[in-house]
Amino acid sequence: MTKLSRRDMLKVSAAALGGAAVAALNPSMARMARAPSAPARPNILIIVFDTMSALHLSLYGYGRNTSPNLDRFAGQSIVYHSHYSAANYTTPGTASILTGLHVWSHRALSPSAPVLRHFTGNNIFRLAGREYARVAFTQNLMAEMFLRQFHADIDLHLPPQSFAYKNPLLLGELNPDDPLASLAFDDFLVGGYKLDAPYAGSAALGTLDLIVRRGYATHPEVERALQTEICFNGYFYYKNRLVFEGLHQTLQRVAGQPNPFFGYFHLWSPHEPYSPTQTFDELFEDKLRIPAKPDHPFADPPFHQPAELYRFRRVYDRYIANVDAEFGRLMDSMAASGILDNTCVIFLSDHGQLFERGVHGHASRLLHQPVLRVPLLIHMPGQTKRLDVHAPTSNVDLLPTLASIMDIESEMETDGRLLPGLGGAADETRPLFAMRGMENPALGPLKTGTFVLVKERHKLQLFTGYRGLNQQFELYDLESDPEELHDLSASDAPTARRMQDELLTARDAADRAVLSADRK
């Protein structure tokens, strides 16, 4: 046995102390390098395209060829044809994806609201557990709120401006191994995000940032590029091409880890401002027929003219075609690098977009089909054939389905069900709920908002608590009237009444659960 000299002991001790210090000071490094686990589990890749309405995808029968690459990808995936978002904008919609809970359960109602504290551990990253290398990235700062809230369950959290044009003042990369550097500089001190405080934490850096960002946006060359090349999410500039290449590089990096990866990538595109590249800028100069839909009396003015909405729709469709092409490139790269062979790819969106009834956008009071119907495609490792599922499904179903795919026994609360095609039953009579409630306090009863129940062929929409509006219902038959042109609430009163009871009973039960949990 070799004896250790005092000098050797000092060296060993110093190395041990140094190692411990590195691990303590660099938590992301320590957390990524774990003992290998059972190799049978597939990688999980969740790609969320923000604001992608299923009703604008040729995959689902739209009149423009907006999604040839998704169509191709669908050839080896499970395609869900009646899939719904749980809400109409990012905060509640994303929270439902991540927690498997309805909006009235998790209560992320207003734009910068987190989910209720007791649901912090109720998320897909915790579900995946430490046997997965959990990677998360979003360009949407409302979604970023949740990645921060679930920070303890994420091993590698890429800052939102990753793969973006670098504002020289975003100083987080001074210490790229320290995730707190980005939070300190890019979020707090430079104040680029303004998620939870409107002002920059540093007066000088905040002032310089204003000059750099606004100066950049008004530079004539950049102004031109913004029309065709560069995208903007309200906080930083980026090119989709570079973002997707960055994603692929990240995947290659994490695929080399001993553990399977669990990736959640929530992209800003095709959210407005729509910025298709030049290649896509002349698409769809057609005469797509859109049914005339009058301005909705419950929507907030100002109303957009039909011609204006048609123009917005065309650019949105071009932008979808653009990001669809980038998605296709990403899938091809993953296939070429072999990552796809053992990866379950889940493609979905947090909500859709409206171009009708005088409304452009998604945050309005109207929860018509284009804003709630979102795509869902799931490609399982080795899958070569397409499977179409027409039963109604919801974004809250993702969490229980992930548990099944990853073969994990979960005791997490969920309002979702196992998806058909992956072990779940195709229940055509299942009720689906969605809501908009940004005017409500998180812990109060839900008095103001729009609430939706979709069941079998009918859809009930309740507007309540808005100024001058109380308990106004609309009923549509989605089978005979998919464009929601004829309100049947008066002519089919029994159905309307039955669905009202079901909707209000479910909402009030959720209210009681939240209020009693809060009292505890």
Next chain:
Amino acid sequence: MKNRFPTLTQIIPVLSILCVLFYGWTAVMFLWKLSSWLFFLTFGEIAVLAAYASVTNLVESLVLLGILLLAAALLPARWLKDDFSLRGGALAITLAGSMLLINHLSVIDRLGPVAYWPLWILGALLFGMALSSIASRVTIVGRAIVWLGDQFSVFLFILLPMSVVSIVVLLARMLF
């Protein structure tokens, strides 16, 4: 060369005004963010954010002080250097104050188009020069600025050591 710069006793009140304004603004914003951070950060991580903020505040205070010292060295002595604690203090209040104001105006969307921003900078400089001129002529204004600088100096005994500790913490995080 040394004669072209003000003495340390004249520099310290100006530095203390800059520090109080920059660190103070950051402290308020820090408290604003704290409720959100408590949702997902540990106290240790929040302390690291405070360290980044503290070092940034020190750097911005020193940079602005450096600009004022450079101006004092280049301009005729009676313009700035001879009465640095008073005139420099007035300029420090104006320059740092205009930054706080610009941040506020941008939030309430009253900053105006970028084309006007050079006017902003020019306006802030002219206002600072006017204030320093008034301060040297109107006794009560001058005494108020000097008094502020003197009173604020005590904060340097807290802020500067805090920043030094923060530098050590951040260097450790960068190096290891």
